[in-house]
Amino acid sequence: MEYTQKLSYQSMHWYNDGLKKAKIRDLSGAITSLKKSLQYNRANIAARNLLGLVYYGRGDVVEALVEWILSKNFQSHDNIANYYIQKVRETTGELEAINQAVKKYNQSLEYCWQNGEDLAIIQLKKAVTVHPTFVKAHQLLALIYMHTEQYAYARQSIRTAYKLDTTDEFTLRCMHELNQIRRSRNVKIKEKEKKDKHTITYNLGNETIIQPVSNSIKDNAGLHTILNIVLGTVVGVAVMWFLIMPAINASRQDEVNEQTVKFSDQIATQTAQISALKKELEEYRSTSEETENVQATAASTQESYEIVISVASHYRAEDMSDAAMVEELLKVNPNSLGTIGREDYDEITAELYPRMCSSLYSTSRENYQVANYETAISNLEQVMQMNEGYSDGAALLLLAQSYEKSGNNEQANLKYQKLVESYPDTEAAEEAKDALKARNSDTAPEEDEGDAAGSEGDDTE
Numbered sequence: 001m002e003y004t005q006k007l008s009y010q011s012m013h014w015y016n017d018g019l020k021k022a023k024i025r026d027l028s029g030a031i032t033s034l035k036k037s038l039q040y041n042r043a044n045i046a047a048r049n050l051l052g053l054v055y056y057g058r059g060d061v062v063e064a065l066v067e068w069i070l071s072k073n074f075q076s077h078d079n080i081a082n083y084y085i086q087k088v089r090e091t092t093g094e095l096e097a098i099n100q101a102v103k104k105y106n107q108s109l110e111y112c113w114q115n116g117e118d119l120a121i122i123q124l125k126k127a128v129t130v131h132p133t134f135v136k137a138h139q140l141l142a143l144i145y146m147h148t149e150q151y152a153y154a155r156q157s158i159r160t161a162y163k164l165d166t167t168d169e170f171t172l173r174c175m176h177e178l179n180q181i182r183r184s185r186n187v188k189i190k191e192k193e194k195k196d197k198h199t200i201t202y203n204l205g206n207e208t209i210i211q212p213v214s215n216s217i218k219d220n221a222g223l224h225t226i227l228n229i230v231l232g233t234v235v236g237v238a239v240m241w242f243l244i245m246p247a248i249n250a251s252r253q254d255e256v257n258e259q260t261v262k263f264s265d266q267i268a269t270q271t272a273q274i275s276a277l278k279k280e281l282e283e284y285r286s287t288s289e290e291t292e293n294v295q296a297t298a299a300s301t302q303e304s305y306e307i308v309i310s311v312a313s314h315y316r317a318e319d320m321s322d323a324a325m326v327e328e329l330l331k332v333n334p335n336s337l338g339t340i341g342r343e344d345y346d347e348i349t350a351e352l353y354p355r356m357c358s359s360l361y362s363t364s365r366e367n368y369q370v371a372n373y374e375t376a377i378s379n380l381e382q383v384m385q386m387n388e389g390y391s392d393g394a395a396l397l398l399l400a401q402s403y404e405k406s407g408n409n410e411q412a413n414l415k416y417q418k419l420v421e422s423y424p425d426t427e428a429a430e431e432a433k434d435a436l437k438a439r440n441s442d443t444a445p446e447e448d449e450g451d452a453a454g455s456e457g458d459d460t461e
Contacts, residue, residue: 008340011041012305018047019302022054027165030054043074045338046301049081058165059134061088061098078335101131108140117144128160129276135164135171142174151181301336308332312344315352326356330385353386361395368398373406393419393428400432413439 018033031054037047052067065088068081088094104127111120124141128134138161145154155178161171307328314320329352334345360379367376380399383390390396400415419432 004340007040009309011037011044011047012302012309013037014040015044015047015050016302018050018054022050022057025057025163025165026167027054027058028167028169041338041340043339045071045075045079045081046305048074049079049084052081052084056084057133059131059136061095062102075338097130101127101134101137105134105137105140108144112140112144117148120144133164135161135168138164139168139170139174146174146177146181151178154178300333304332304334304336305338305341308337308341308345308348311348315348322352322356322359326352326382326386330382349386357383357387357390357395361390361398364395364398364402368402368405371405373402376402377406389423392426393423393432396423397428397431400435404435409439 014033014037018030018037021027021030021033031051034047034051034054037044038051041047048067048071052064052071055061055064055067065085068084071081072079072085104123108120108123108127111117111123121141121144124137124144127137128141131137138157142154142157142161145151145157154174158171158174158178161168162175165171311320311325311328315325325348329345329349332345334342337345360383364376364379364383367373367379377399380395380402383395384399388396396415396419400412400419403409403415404412413436416432416436420429420436423429
């Protein structure tokens with residue numbers, strides 16, 4: 001096996017691995033595999049375009065555009081990268097919004113160096129609002145929340161980053177650290193509760209008494225002590241009821257009013273967020289069909305590559321018939337192949353197609369002579385796929401005649417007309433013209449007879 005072919009095989013292997021990982025949102029793993037694919041073959045257009053899509057899915061739009069532009073330089077025509085670049089440019093304000101998000105991310109980094117975490121949080125919230133798939137912004141926001149001990153918000157941000165890229169190393173480290181913090185805090189709370197159980201607290205008048213829990217209750221406590229405790233409790237309750245409760249009720253009412261205002265603000269904010277999320281959902285739905293088309297194109301490209309590689313192997317080993325190889329090659333979309341794949345395809349078809357056209361044409365003539373028109377049509381249709389103008393249009397003429405003999409006049413007329421229009425200066429075209437004239441002349445007398453009958457009827461009247 002040639003060295004270049006081995007490199008091509010390795011490149012396609014890593015491309016397929018990156019495609020599998022991208023489908024399960026393993027974007028970091030997909031980037032690693034696709035970069036390895038490009039190391040083996042930097043002109044692998046499918047791998048480079050997919051790498052751009054993965055970058056775009058992580059919110060790294062600049063890196064995605066770089067890969068698509070490089071892909072366009074390798075293959076300027078029939079390249080899906082042109083479509084990606086055009087869609088990014090056509091989306092109103094998208095590039096400007098992404099640019100603003102990146103600026104806010106960089107500004108938040110400067111604030112972090114200056115110990116301005118609050119300002120950094122504000123900038124990052126704005127960045128992820130205008131650019132929700134910006135993984136780096138979500139990660140930095142979670143890190144700042146962890147530094148300021150706002151662990152609930154940190155979990156929200158890091159979960160968003162995890163949904164966008166499930167195997168990012170930094171995201172997984174942050175999630176592990178948050179889990180460790182949660183465990184340590186739970187341990188401290190349990191120790192505090194256990195410590196509180198070793199003491200007992202009660203009120204004596206206006207004072208709070210804390211004393212260790214005794215293992216046994218003294219049964220010999222005097223009646224005088226019990227009466228003092230009861231009297232102190234009654235006085236304390238009376239003082240609380242008449243003096244403290246009104247102030248507590250007023251304070252509670254103020255808190256209720258403040259909470260009502262806060263809840264109203266939160267409801268308004270959540271309503272705005274819901275509206276934005278609905279709009280984003282509609283945009284995702286509108287682009288779902290485009291994503292399916294992209295996946296179908298990628299699958300077609302992969303299938304074409306696999307067919308060419310397989311046929312090339314059999315062709316060089318000479319262990320496969322010409323008919324079988326031609327049948328596989330007719331399934332290939334040549335425009336989707338890269339430079340190396342197209343070279344192999346052209347090399348094989350340049351030798352196989354003329355040989356098979358000659359064989360099928362000869363067989364079709366024999367079939368035509370023995371009135372086996374169906375077989376002749378099947379073979380000649382295959383010749384049309386390989387070389388429509390084979391033998392200066394003689395194959396196309398024989399196909400039209402076979403359709404005519406089989407009774408399919410519509411297809412016969414179409415083939416005759418195509419022969420006249422596409423190959424006008426050939427003997428086959430002259431025969432096609434004569435055939436069309438003969439067919440028209442056959443239908444003309446029937447019309448004349450109908451007209452004559454009509455005129456006789458008029459005379460009779």
